Amino acid sequence: APTDAQAATTTLVYGLLSDSRYAYRPRKLDDQLSAEIFRRYFESLDSDKLFFTAGDMTRFGAYRTQLDDAIKDQDLKPAFDIYNTYTKRVDERVAYARSLLAKPFDFSVKESWAFDREKASWATDTAALNEIWRKYVKNDALRLKIAGRTQDEIRTTLDKRYSTLSSRVHELRGDDVFENFMNAYATSIDPHTSYMSPRSAENFNMQMRLSLEGIGAVLQRQDDFVVIRTIVPGGPVSVGKVIKVGDRVAAVGQGDKGPMTDVVGWR
Numbered sequence: 001a002p003t004d005a006q007a008a009t010t011t012l013v014y015g016l017l018s019d020s021r022y023a024y025r026p027r028k029l030d031d032q033l034s035a036e037i038f039r040r041y042f043e044s045l046d047s048d049k050l051f052f053t054a055g056d057m058t059r060f061g062a063y064r065t066q067l068d069d070a071i072k073d074q075d076l077k078p079a080f081d082i083y084n085t086y087t088k089r090v091d092e093r094v095a096y097a098r099s100l101l102a103k104p105f106d107f108s109v110k111e112s113w114a115f116d117r118e119k120a121s122w123a124t125d126t127a128a129l130n131e132i133w134r135k136y137v138k139n140d141a142l143r144l145k146i147a148g149r150t151q152d153e154i155r156t157t158l159d160k161r162y163s164t165l166s167s168r169v170h171e172l173r174g175d176d177v178f179e180n181f182m183n184a185y186a187t188s189i190d191p192h193t194s195y196m197s198p199r200s201a202e203n204f205n206m207q208m209r210l211s212l213e214g215i216g217a218v219l220q221r222q223d224d225f226v227v228i229r230t231i232v233p234g235g236p237v238s239v240g241k242v243i244k245v246g247d248r249v250a251a252v253g254q255g256d257k258g259p260m261t262d263v264v265g266w267r
Contacts, residue, residue, distance in 0.1 A: 002076035006178045010071050013182055017189050024190050033188055034068040041082065041184035047118065050136065051089040053129055054122040060085075071185065079181040080174075087169055094166040096130060097137050101155045105138045113139040171267055175199065217243065225249065225264060 014029060016022045027033055046052050063070075063078045070078050113135045114120070123129035137158065144154045175197040182195035196204060216235015219226050225248040228237075237243045251260040 001174065002080050002178065003174060006174070007074035007076055009178075010074050010076065010182070013185065013195060014071055017186065017193070023193070027189050029068045029071060031065040031068060034066065035064050036188040037067045037184045038064045040188055041079070041181055044180055044184060045083070045086045049117050049120050049122050050129075050132065051086060051093055052122060053089075053126065054124050056085060056089070057122050067185075076178065076181070080177060083177045083180075090169045091166055092126075093129070093133055094162045097133055097162045098159050100134060100137045101141075101159055104151050105141050107138075107142060107145070111135065215243075219249075222248075226266075 018026050018029060020026050042052070042057075060078075060082055063082070067078060070076070123132055140158055140161075141154050144157060149157065179195060179197040179200060186193045186195045214235070216232040216237045216239075217228050218230040218232070220229040221227070228243055228245050228247045228249070231237050231243070231245060250264055251262050253260040
């Protein structure tokens with residue numbers, strides 16, 4: 001749910017993006033711009049049209065020309081209504097995808113899967129979306145089968161993959177939702193303009209000041225752990241020769257005697 005601080009921030013963003021002193025190409029926040037924000041927001045959530053249905057788009061259709069008024073009135077309910085429905089749809093799709101793994105697919109049937117769904121239409125209903133996901137999951141299974149995986153390995157790999165998809169969505173916080181919505185607004189004004197949440201701004205400033213020193217390793221997330229995927233030659237990890245590829249990071253600390261902070265499950 002939106003916070004009072006986020007609601008107040010919409011007014012600040014609106015003021016900056018409407019002022020020629022700050023915006024490179026300020027645009028009037030009207031119904032036309034609202035429709036653009038609406039489109040970009042949905043693209044950021046479901047660009048491949050795998051979660052929302054035509055019924056959802058009809059239900060949210062009124063927001064297409066109301067987001068301008070919502071921003072001016074500090075009303076973030078439309079943005080969060082859309083996102084909360086998106087979370088629900090992801091959970092539904094993941095549950096359906098995992099249920100399909102109970103039986104092996106018949107690859108003797110002649111059918112196809114279109115990878116590029118940018119110009120596809122929204123599924124008319126849940127049944128139509130189920131058919132899209134049946135092919136989606138079948139294609140994933142086929143790719144693993146071609147790679148030499150057994151049926152049990154395919155089932156285990158895909159079940160884990162789809163479960164992770166749902167987990168990632170539920171990890172997002174209100175600030176992430178707000179940032180996403182404000183970015184739909186900002187990029188509608190100018191593709192090189194974006195809104196950063198306090199956390200994103202802090203990370204950006206650290207990078208710009210070069211005040212964050214890396215350990216010299218490429219990290220990858222696996223389940224609830226961050227795993228060392230590769231080590232950069234000449235970096236601190238390479239020189240120290242303590243950490244090796246495949247190690248899982250359970251906690252982090254500063255210096256030799258600094259307190260260790262458990263980071264299992266962190267984003």
